[in-house]
Amino acid sequence: MRLEPIDLQQKRRIVEITVHNRCMIDPRLITLRVFAQCGTIGATAELTGYSPSAVSAQLREFQRVLGMQLLTKDGRGVRLTATGRFLVAGSDTLIAEWENLRAAAMEAGEQIPARFGLGGFSTAAAQLLAPLAATLRSTHPSLEVQVLEANPARCFDLLVAERIDIAVIVAMQSDTYVEDDPRFEQTVLLDDPLDVIIPSSHPLASREKVTLEELASEPWITELPDPPTFPVHRGVHGSRGDAADCP
Template sequence: MIDPRLTTLRTFAACGTVAATAELTGYSASAVSGQLRELQQALGMTLLVKDGRGLRLTSTGRYLVRRSDELAAMWEDIRAGALGAGDQAPTHFGIGGFSTASSNLLAPLAATLRTTRPEISVHVIEASPTRCFELLVAERIDLAVIVSMQGNVQVEEDDRFESI
C-alpha cells in the first residue's frame, strides 16, 4: 500500500489548498497539514513552501507528485493483477459522475452490483467532472463517468486518466 501521506500530497497538488484537500479526503485541515509536514520530515525534503496565506509545491514536491502518480498507477495494476490471480473482487467500489449519469447509469449499476455481488460495498457520488478527477486522485472513487468536453486538459494530457 502506498503511504497515505503521499496520497494526501497528490490530492493537495490536484486541489491546491489544504482546506480543499481536507474536504475531499475527509480529514481535518490540521490533519492534512500534519500529514504533509510529516511526509516532508520523513523524506528530509522541502515539498511545500508558504505562499501568502496558503502553500505551494516546490519543484521537488512537483517532481514527487509526478512520480508518485506513476507509482499509484503501477500499484493499481499490481493490485488488479493480484485480485484477478486469486479470483477475488475488491470489497469497496466507488463510482462518480455528473447528475444525469448518476441517476441514469450509476444508480442502476450500483443496484445491480449490490444484488449480484453483495460482498462489494458500492457507493455513488454525484459530482462535477473536475470534482470527479479530484475524487479519483484522492482514491475516494474508482471510476468516473463524465462528459468529454473539448479542451479538457485533464483527460487529454494526463496519463492517469483514460477516455473510452
C-alpha cells in the same frame, strides 16, 4: 431541431474515466497528490476526510521522513516546491504499477475489492450509475458500492483522492485532458446530440438540422453560471472572436 455536427464539438460526449491510483501506498503521498490537484489545505481536507490541521501535519511529517522540502509558504497558504511537483509527477508511474500488481493479485485469487465508488453528473448518476450500482450489488453482495453526484472537475478531484474509482462525465465540460494524463484512463460511452429551441417564426425553424455556425450571431438563453452546454456557446463564439451573448 437537431444541431448538425460540425468541426466544433457540439455533442455531449459522455465518457467514463477510470482512476489508476487506488492503492496501499503511503497515505501521506496520496494526501500530497490530492493537495497538488486541489491547491489548498482546506480543499484537500474536505476531499480526504481529514481535518485541515491533520492534512498539514501529514504533509509536514512526510517532508521530515523524506528529508525534502515539498511545500513552501505562499501568502497565507502553501504551494508545492519544484521538488514537490517532481515527486507528485513521478508518483504517477509508481501508483499505476502498484495498481496493476494489485489487480493481477486479486484476479489470481478470484477476489474483488471491498468498496467501489462511482461518480458523475446528475443525469449520469440517475440513468447510468444507479443501474450499474444495482447490478454490482446483485452480482457481488459483499461489495460496498457508493454513488456520488458531482460535476466533472469535482469528479477528477474525487478520483485523485480515491473517493471514487470510476467517473462518468461530459467531455466538453472538462478542462482536464485525460488522453495526456497518466493518472486516468478514458473510455467513450456515447455521444449525446444537442437540440436547439428557436421561435417558429425564425428563418431556420423549418430546418431539421442546423450548425452552430449558423446560430453563432444569435442571442442565446442559458442557465448561469456554466450549464452543461455553456462550453458549446463559448466555443462557437470564441471561434469568431466574440464573447458569447447568453442573457
